[in-house]
Amino acid sequence: MSDLSRRHFLKLGACLAGGACAGTVLPMAEASQEAKEASTLTTTLPYPRLKLVNISELEIRHEMRLTYPDVDSPISLIKFGTRILHGIGPEGDIVAFSRYCTHMGGHLQFKADTGAFHCPLHFAMFDAQKSGLMVIGQATDNLPQVELEMDDRGDIYAFGVKGLIYGRQANVLA
Ligand code: FES
Numbered sequence: 001m002s003d004l005s006r007r008h009f010l011k012l013g014a015c016l017a018g019g020a021c022a023g024t025v026l027p028m029a030e031a032s033q034e035a036k037e038a039s040t041l042t043t044t045l046p047y048p049r050l051k052l053v054n055i056s057e058l059e060i061r062h063e064m065r066l067t068y069p070d071v072d073s074p075i076s077l078i079k080f081g082t083r084i085l086h087g088i089g090p091e092g093d094i095v096a097f098s099r100y101c102t103h104m105g106g107h108l109q110f111k112a113d114t115g116a117f118h119c120p121l122h123f124a125m126f127d128a129q130k131s132g133l134m135v136i137g138q139a140t141d142n143l144p145q146v147e148l149e150m151d152d153r154g155d156i157y158a159f160g161v162k163g164l165i166y167g168r169q170a171n172v173l174a
Contacts, residue, residue, distance in 0.1 A: 045172045047147075047160040052077060052096070055089060055154035061112040065099070068146055068158045069172050073165055074099040075146050076110050076117070077156070084129040088148045094156065096146035097132050100166035103139035117143060132163070144171075 052066050060081040068075050075096050083092040097117065099108045106121035110128065116135065117126040124137025132143030144163030150156050161171045 047158075047172055049157050049159045052148075052156050052158055055079070055094070055150065055156060058094070061115070063110040063112075066096075068096070069161065073171075074107070075158075076108075077146075077148075078110065078128055080115065080129060085131050086145065088156070089150050094148060094150075095128060095131075096148055096158065097126070097128060098144040098146070098161070098163075098165050101126075101139060102134070102141040102143060102163075102166055103137065105166040108143075 047069055050068060052068065053064060058064060058077070058079040060079055062078070064077045066075050066077055067073055076099050077094070077096040079089070080087065080093040080095070081091070084095065087093045087095050099117070100106070101108055101117075101119040101121065101124055103119065103122060103124050106119040106124075108117040108119055108126070110117050114125070115127065115129045117128060117132075119125070119137065119139075122138050124139045125135050126139075126143040127133045127135050128143075132145050134140070134142050142163060144161050144165050146158050147160035147162060148156055148158055165171050
């Protein structure tokens with residue numbers, strides 16, 4: 001607790017005991033209102049719904065490099081060939097992830113033999129077959145997963161990201 005908030009806490013306790021709180025509680029109410037306003041500032045826009053690729057263009061366990069939700073955010077799209085966690089498509093095997101490591105933003109490399117993303121900086125590893133689970137390394141967050149859907153023609157669209165892309169305060173900036 002900071003000195004300021006400790007002082008405020010003690011002052012509030014004393015005034016509650018003494019029954020004369022109006023002058024103390026009021027500033028707290030104002031501070032709470034300010035915090036409320038700050039938290040409702042518009043910092044994000046809706047995610048764009050973007051066509052990434054058609055399923056016919058994908059090869060099994062071959063990474064396709066794209067960007068989403070904007071050109072500064074590299075992602076990889078992979079079709080595994082067997083059903084995996086949160087995969088889409090007829091076989092439930094297509095997923096996409098941010099290519100920025102959640103530790104310090106290293107550029108991840110997808111390796112088909114492990115089915116995982118590997119970080120060349122401090123060797124974190126994220127399992128693409130388990131929703132980007134961080135399995136080895138110093139990162140504390142899983143890899144942000146791109147939300148995908150497919151239409152009747154096999155066109156695959158991105159429409160969101162689960163998790164915060166490294167280096168951003170919001171995935172979609174206002
Ligand atoms: S930046 Fe990837 S493990 Fe450190």
